Structure formats: structure tokens, C-alpha cells
Amino acid sequence: MRGKARHYASMPVSGPSIRLHDVSRHYGAIRAVDGVSLDIAAGSLVALVGLSGSGKSTLLKMINRLVEPTGGTIRIGDDPVDSVDPHVLRRRIGYVFQNIGLFPHMTIARNIAIGLELAGEKTGRDARVAELLDLVELPREMASRMPDQLSGGQQQRVGVARALATRPGLMLMDEPFGALDPVTRDNLTDQYKALHERLGLTTIIVTHDMAEALYLADRVLVMEAGQIRADATPAELVSGDVGAEAEALVSIPRAQAAHLIALGKTS
């Protein structure tokens, strides 16, 4: 990222640790999340990978209580998530999801600043919006535009800026770049990784794309049938020996990479 973000980076932000103990979510007889226990270190970038219906989104949404657990406890730092009202909890957590959900009746500036508006911060909103636009590499002139005047990639940059506006330490991202074209997606993935490091965030990102997870995260959790079947660093995953479910997912990008390398040699 460019130097404009420097004064933001100097802000004392530090992501919290997350602890899940025996967390479940049942829908009738279906166990979407089935007794998951997990410690996530402060400042880590964790990818939750799995097929559709594996329970990864449900697990993520229980952390900001968009989904209430059927059982178990979740702590952010030392505080259980249900020790405050859901809306108070959510204001401290950045949330970015695939469908973006910009408010179509508000300008980009107001979309970005809405969290500040909710928190009752009256002063310095414009400066903060400009700062955030710089951070996600959008021109400042976009502040006065409406969401439908932006491309999909630009809209998700605004989505990230909106989530960061209140300086949360924790970011929850649910397939954030899933609907974007590969180039834009790659670009945003790179830039977000840099942002995560610079701001010292704790980030949990849900994706079904193992290649993205391997590239982005410093820890990858593989979910299936509501349980975590593999928990490893990208390097460990690629080297194999971490279970059949993980291997099934890792084998796809590995085979693609091998194919590309083979193509390169024959030409």
C-alpha cells in the first residue's frame, strides 16, 4: 500500500485473540457446527476452508452473533461474546461479506462513515472517509458517488473501508472476494493481506478456494460436516499428511500448478 496510509498505520490497533469452546449450532436434526473448540492467536490471519454446507460461514457468524450458538462459549480476548448486546459487540468487529450490502440510498462517504454515525462521532468524519478511501486505494472523488455508479471491485473496496471505519481489531470476512473477477480478486487479496499486517488485525476469512487460503493465510482450518478436520499452516498443508479432507482440497491447486508448470516446459 502507498504511503498515504502511514498515519493510519501508526494508530495503536491490535487484534484480539479468539477462543471457541465446544461451540455448536443445530438446525433441527442438522448439526451445522458440531462441537468446535479453537484458539486463534491475536494478530493471526486464519482461513476457514471447506465445501458448501461444511459449516464455515455459520461458525464465522457466531463470532459476531449474526447466528446464535446452540451451545458452547466464544470469547474475544477475555470477554464472552454474549456479555454485551449484539449491536454493541458488532460495532467492535469489522464484517465484510460476498454480497457487499452497500446502502444504495447513501453516498459512498456516508456508507463508509455509517459506523461512525452510529457511534455518535460527529467530528472528523470527512477526514476519516478520505483516509479510508486512500487505504483501500480508491480516488477521493468517489466519496460523493452513489454505490450503483461503482464496479463490483470498487464496491467491495468500499465494503472493506466501511468495516475498518471504526478501527476494529477483529475482521470477519465471509467469501469477501468470491464474486469478483480473478484479476480484481487477486489484487484485492494482496492488498488486504498487506492491510492486515500493517494494522495488526486479527482476521478470519471464510473461503471455498484453497489456493486463496494457501496464499493469504498464516493458518488454514479445513471444515467438513460442522467439524474442523485439519488445522495447519499453508506449508504443512502443501507438504501433505494432514488428513484426507484437506488433501482433497489441496490436490486441486496442486494439480493445476503442476499442469501450468508442465505447459511452461513444453512450449
Add this chain to the structure above:
Amino acid sequence: MNAAWQQALARVPELLAAHVQLSFSALLLAMLICLPLAIWAARSPRIAAVALTVASLIQTIPGLALLALFYPLLLGVSALVGGGISAFGFLPALLALTLYALLPILRNAVTGLTGVDPAASEAADGLGMTAWQKLRHVEAPLAAPMIMAGIRTAAVWTIGAATLSTTVGQPSLGDLIFAGLQTQNWTLVLAGCLFSAALAIAVDLLLGLIERGIRERRRVLAIAGATLIAAGLLIATLPLLIARDNVVVIGAKSFSEQYILARLIGSRLEEAGYAVRYRDGLGSAVVYQALAAGDVDVYVDYSGTLWTNQMQRTDSQPKAAMLDTIAQWTSTNHGVTMLGALGFENTYAFAVRAADARTKSLATLDDLARVSSDFNFGTDVEFLERPEWQMVQDAYPIRFKNARAFNPTFMYPALKSGEVDVISAFSSDGRIAANNFVVLEDRKGAVPSYEAILLLAPERAGDDRFVAALEPLIGAITVENMREANYRVDREEDKQTPRQVARWLENNLRK
């Protein structure tokens, strides 16, 4: 511009203002009910189903019936709480129109609120909005164009249906339509229709402007529309600020004779120094109760009507004894004063074409009974339900081939053209003689006497100036003069207004 239009237009400002006040109040009340209900319904599909079903059911009730239903309902409520609630005029009209406006507002608001993009809703939750903040910042603004469209539909319906409020004694542009229809004054009907249509179109355009302003996020449009509507409302409500103390309200049922007699009474009271307002086109049941409640100060009723409807009597008494009994009854039961009989009768009379009377030798109701199975019967809208019809059937074996109900205006032409063969005419109607119809004699005295009588509201009984102004009318109107007066209003050529005819009648009072 001719005199008929001048006369019609003179009444427009006051009626238009009343129409606007009523429609706007009903719309506002409907919005106050619907918007919170819609917010609730948007969160609970069961509430939505119940609320929308009820609103749809109400919509299937004809407007006129809905208005009529509120009258007895409010009377009952008033009796329960010990009086003080007026079942007449503004309140029943307001409630009926409000119910009518519920469906479009509720349906659009629920559709708008439940149709909010799930992504925007998820983002609002993810950002930590409370339910109220989500409603205010996201759901309401996104649903606003849809809600506005519902309000717009409701406004047009309400303005149209408000013309019917005339029948429960609430002034509106419907007064012109009903009075015009009754006296065959098409200029009045046209004026009433044109102004209510113009009002509906204007309001629709302005609300449309606001809707567009919201939809396209062009604040100027929305503000311009709202400002113009506010200005219209302000103008319409200004008359309310001018105090109108001690105004006499004169009631009239929905036929020419009543319009004329109301103007005759009104002009005498004006001369005596009273400010006067007319409530025309009231139903028989409504007007007596309105008088008893003091909403109407004075009107003319008919002895037989009170005898059968209000007093529920089925026996008969000689004329003089009957009037005494009625005076006693109204006074003890409602404090209503019967000032006296005007001197003519307006009874139900069976009339046939002169040619039929001659060729079929019809002179009495017995003769009519003989040929009734071949005769088509034309009648006004209430006669077949009235006890008099039962009394006639009890006394004479009359069974008609079929029966059709008409507005009185169209009943006479229907007999003349042969569409029907006999009608239940009114004995003081000028159109009987003018069309050379023959009235059949009721030799058995089956139909009770229908003396026109002057009734005063309880609080006017002790008003000497009031009584003195009206006393000269007692016994002063002959049936011949009343027929002539009615004919002058009802005839096709050289029609006169009820006010003009009242002046003529005043000059021809029996001294």
C-alpha cells in the same frame, strides 16, 4: 357563465374545503394505523397475513354500506359510554374512509419493508445497528417509494369515496352530486364530479412528485410536492379557524320537497338573524337521530314515517289523534318538539298511466290487485322494505310480476315510458299531475297518514325567536302549492332551484 353554474360554483369552495379536511384526516389516520402495523407485519408473517386479510375484507364492503354501518355502530357505542359521541357527520365518515384507505397503504408498506435487499439488511446487522437504527437508516428509506405509492393510491380512493359521506350528514363535494341527481340539475352533478376528480388528480400528481423525489433522491421534488400539499391543506382548514357559533343546521332528506322546505325554513331563520347551514340528502333513519342528538336543529318529517319507523307501530289512528300521539312520543323519548303540521300530506300513492286506468278500469287498489300479476312495479329504493308495503299487501291481494327499485328521479319517466306499469309515487309530487298519471284510491285506509310535520331539536324548544320564526309555517302549505313547488324543481323545462321555489312558496303561504 349561466346562472346554474354560478349557483353550483358558489357552493364549491365550502364543500371543497370540507372534502379536503375529511379526506386528509382519513388518510392521516390510516397512515398512523398502517405504518406501525406494517413494521410489525414485516417482522411477523402471521401478523401480515391477518392484517392484510382484514384490510382486504373491508375493501369488499361497498363504500356506501360501510358508511351506513358506522351510523348504528356509533349510536351503540355512544349509548354504551353514556352519550357524547356523534354518530352523525364527520366521525362516521372519517372512520369509514379510514378503513377504506387501510389496504393500499398496508399492502405497499409491508411489500416495501419485506422487499429490502437482504444484503443491505445483513450489512446493517453486521455494522451493529439496533432494530430502530436499521428501520430508520435502511429499511424505511429503501421502502419509502413503495410506501409513498400506496399512500398515493389510498389518497385517490379516499377522495373519490368521500363524496358518499353526504349520506351520513358530512358535507363534501358529494352534496352537489346528490342534490343534482335528486333535482335533475345536471350542472350540479357535473360540478361535483369535476371538482372531486380535479382534486383527486391534483393530489395524485403532487404525491407522485414526492414519490419521484424519494425514488430518485431528488430532495427538491419531494419538498416542492410536500409544500404545495401543505399549502392546499392550510387553505382548506382556514375556515375552521373562523368561529361559527350558534349556526342553525337544517336537515333534509334526499328529495326535492325536502330541499325546498329546508330553504323555506332557512330563509325565515336567516331573516330572524340566525346563521344557517344545510345538511341535505340525509337518510330517513339518520336525520331523526341527528335531530334528537342536536346535530340537526330542525327538519320536516312525515307522521307515517315516524309512526312506522321510529315508533314501530303497525296499528292506525285517525289523523289528529295520530299527531298527538307522535308529539307525545317524540317529546318524552327524545325531548324533540313537534311544532305542528305544515298542512299537506305526502303519502305513498300507487300511480298508473291514464291510458291503463281507462282501458283496464283502474280506480282503486282493489282494481290494482286484480291486474297485479301482469304489472311491473317501479318503486323507490326503500319502499319494498318499509312496513307500509307490508300493510298494503295485508289489506289487498297484490302480487306484482316483478319489482324494480329506482332513484325517485327516474321512477316517473320509467312509468311514462312503459318500463313499469305502476309506481309507488308520493302524493305531493308535481310529476303525477304533470304526467297525467292516475292515483289509485286506498279505500281500506291501509297506508297510514303522512302529514308533513316540523320537528325541533331539544335545545331549540325554549328558543322563542326560533319558534316564532317558524310558527307561521304551521298549516300554511296546501298540497296544491307543494305539488306546484315540487314540479318547478323536478320538471325538465325551465327548472328552478329549491331556493327560488322556496321564495315562491313563501309568497303563497296560506294566511
